[in-house]
Amino acid sequence: MSLTKGLFVTFEGGEGAGKSTQMRLLADSLSARGYRVLTTREPGGSVGAEAVRHVLLSGAAEPFGVRMEAILFAAARSDHVEEVIRPALRKGIIVLCDRFMDSSRVYQGVTGNLEPAFVETLERVAVNGVVPDCTIIFDLPAAVGLERARRRAANDSPDRFEKEQLETHEKRREAFLDIAEADPERCRVVDATRPPDVIAAEVRELIEALLPRLGEPGPPNAEAAS
Template identity: 75%
Template structure:
């Protein structure tokens, strides 16, 4: 699934955030959303699994571990079903309206979590993704990268108030393998993916993210102007 499969002239902008546990995705999504809204942009924040009523119901099943007994293949199918509902009910309509969509996890999480560390065949995962997203590929993916040990410490600190989900409970070797898988995806798709060092201060990370996103925002404004002129 490469850049050429994106919807060429969509009205909005689709940005996904990826990375291991404790990488700070939610924090950086909120910061970017706030910055874009201050500049007058229509922004939708969403997440996976979840993001739509149907997908949120599946999220509870997946993160609680209730689906584990059915095997990783069934789990991957459930993720894909949740993603399809999310895309069709939330993401696609928002993009068609011209919004900037910021999503916490998307297709690369399935490639990494169910594909690489779930030991599912790449062809099976890619077939599921094609069916689930039906052409709605991110314009930009930000991979927040940090050592697995650092991320897990952050996640467990956060989990002092909230019980860790099934993915946070896994062994550190599994988390480090996922980190490597994300970096391999970024290397294979440099036009879409940007690796951001997530060990730094929040402000530094936020500044780098905005530097990456800003040219895409300018392109979006030009595209929307052209679309408006063509309609007029």
């Protein structure tokens, strides 16, 4: 089942918040009901963006400064939007994305101390009118999320962002909550300290409210405005 204009949902939050798990559970639920669903991620999601992903998460770009990292994130996002997300939305597909523009606002903007005007300009160019219909922010204490991330990684080394100080991660948590407060129509905050099945039920309820009934027009999205 395709929607008239597609639906773009992003999953945001700190390290270990359970975004990937919840995105998979929602995708499985929607697919079982006959919807066409595309799951993707950032950084990455397209051939060009995946090439940049390793550079960013390995820390190879870190010596060149946060401004360079922000530019690389924006370049990866632009390729992702134009090669994957926009075409899928045009086909009426539900696109679920693990991280998007709000992560750049938080990681490079707030805790990277980049000027808001610089971050906003990069965002505008990178998304090129494709803004999420709904952003779900998974909220939990930074210490809990980091412990989850470390258990998940097992013997792997922490990535570029997981290795940072707890204070930085807690500041990011607050920044995500500030984004949600400033944009309540788009953003929904979900308590990520609860069991996964309880969280999944809430996520399904949030997204089902955006899905059109059979025969009705699909929900508006950024594609229509671009």
